[in-house]
Amino acid sequence: MSKIIEPLRGVHDVLPAQIAAWQHLERITRQVFASYGYEEFRVPVIEQTQLFKRSIGDFTDIVEKEMFSFVDQGEDHITLRPEATAGIVRAVISNGLLRDGRLRVWCMGPMFRRERPQAGRYRQFHQVDAEAFGFEGPDIDAEMILLSARLLKLLGLRGVSLKVNSLGTPASRAVYRDKLTAYFTAHAESLDEDSKRRLTGNPLRILDSKNPDMQRLIAAAPLLIESLDAESREHFESLCAQLRGAGVEYHVEPHLVRGLDYYTRTVFEWTTDQLGSQSTVCAGGRYDGLVAQLGGVDTPGIGWAMGQERIVMLLEKQNLEFSKRRPQLYLVLVGEQTGIPGLQLAEQLRDAWPDLSLQINLGGGSFKTQFKRADKSGAEFALVLGDDEAARGVVAVKALRREMAQEECPVERISERIGNLLGLKKGGERNHG
Numbered sequence: 001m002s003k004i005i006e007p008l009r010g011v012h013d014v015l016p017a018q019i020a021a022w023q024h025l026e027r028i029t030r031q032v033f034a035s036y037g038y039e040e041f042r043v044p045v046i047e048q049t050q051l052f053k054r055s056i057g058d059f060t061d062i063v064e065k066e067m068f069s070f071v072d073q074g075e076d077h078i079t080l081r082p083e084a085t086a087g088i089v090r091a092v093i094s095n096g097l098l099r100d101g102r103l104r105v106w107c108m109g110p111m112f113r114r115e116r117p118q119a120g121r122y123r124q125f126h127q128v129d130a131e132a133f134g135f136e137g138p139d140i141d142a143e144m145i146l147l148s149a150r151l152l153k154l155l156g157l158r159g160v161s162l163k164v165n166s167l168g169t170p171a172s173r174a175v176y177r178d179k180l181t182a183y184f185t186a187h188a189e190s191l192d193e194d195s196k197r198r199l200t201g202n203p204l205r206i207l208d209s210k211n212p213d214m215q216r217l218i219a220a221a222p223l224l225i226e227s228l229d230a231e232s233r234e235h236f237e238s239l240c241a242q243l244r245g246a247g248v249e250y251h252v253e254p255h256l257v258r259g260l261d262y263y264t265r266t267v268f269e270w271t272t273d274q275l276g277s278q279s280t281v282c283a284g285g286r287y288d289g290l291v292a293q294l295g296g297v298d299t300p301g302i303g304w305a306m307g308q309e310r311i312v313m314l315l316e317k318q319n320l321e322f323s324k325r326r327p328q329l330y331l332v333l334v335g336e337q338t339g340i341p342g343l344q345l346a347e348q349l350r351d352a353w354p355d356l357s358l359q360i361n362l363g364g365g366s367f368k369t370q371f372k373r374a375d376k377s378g379a380e381f382a383l384v385l386g387d388d389e390a391a392r393g394v395v396a397v398k399a400l401r402r403e404m405a406q407e408e409c410p411v412e413r414i415s416e417r418i419g420n421l422l423g424l425k426k427g428g429e430r431n432h433g
């Protein structure tokens, strides 16, 4: 026997037994975005490496050490997307979607970062992502946050909290950056290696350090909010007033910065205390300069991304139950001559009821074996077609989970009978996914 091939480090399979939570998340995601009038956008998983270098910033964890980058046979420099915003901004520009000046979109899919794998931190993970372009005022900031709040609420999650902050404009940030550089330079002996490197590259990123030894120094650092320009302050206060008006609880976290360089003004994060150190489940902010930085017409933007693995972990932790999709019918086929009539019967039922889930017994087996399989499938009813039934043009219907005498039904009336028994609707209505 040849050696089995292991999965790569930090990637995971979603097994059929785990799919219910994922489908719940995907279904609610679609529903919530539709309810805010956002359209789905699908962009490539591979992009030119340059795109991420130019947008995310050189002194970020992602660009410094987490990107899966390679040169392909045609010698293109390619990177597996580590996040969705850069690709969406690229796509919005390359497809000329900003001609109307405004756009609200979302996407969902896999992202890739070469980080140290641990619970809640993978090398291939998935994000739900929201982006809006062309909105200057804080009303979109509020809408984006409300949307994420509603999504978390409809998912049924408890114990998540919202932190907000403002990073100001590039100009006010430059003022703050100088203050911060002075502060950290004065305490250079207490900085860890990463922070020393960031001190010259991007001192704001020191605030995002996860090193526990750095936290005291960070806590005493000057506050960004004190360096805010008047307009950014007004923008931030208006956002906070809207959040209060909509009844969304939040905390202003003066040292909240984001791991990516492109953010301006509003930044926010949803965190939970239930996932250990991988506590952020959703994060985002405004990126007013990014579209221009990537060659588009200067257009403000804002977005957020939610880590789907962390959400699923929370759903599992909170023991939320999701309805499993089971077949409703299991077709038992015994006898030599039942293969083709069995297929025809199954297709007839599927034609009649697009929402019906029916599993056919494949590969034969005794009556007893097939009934065991029918039971295990979770189906409500077994339909039984043997040579005798086929010859007489009938099907036996046997309830597997309720009291009901076994009955026989003529093939031409079986669709109607099944529709009644299962309460199916013409044209199909069952919620898929």
Ligand code: ATP
Residues within 6 Å of the ligand: 083, 113, 115, 120, 121, 122, 123, 124, 125, 126, 127, 258, 259, 278, 279, 280, 281, 282, 283, 284, 305, 306, 307, 308, 309, 310
């Ligand atoms: P962290 O501080 O946890 O590294 P980040 O700032 O790098 O997060 P973002 O780039 O803002 O994360 O991504 C948004 C969300 O995507 C995160 O809040 C998290 O829920 C999820 N996420 C990020 N990286 C990973 C990963 N490697 N594995 C699983 N989920 C992730």
Ligand code: MG
Residues within 6 Å of the ligand: 061, 259
């Ligand atoms: Mg990270």
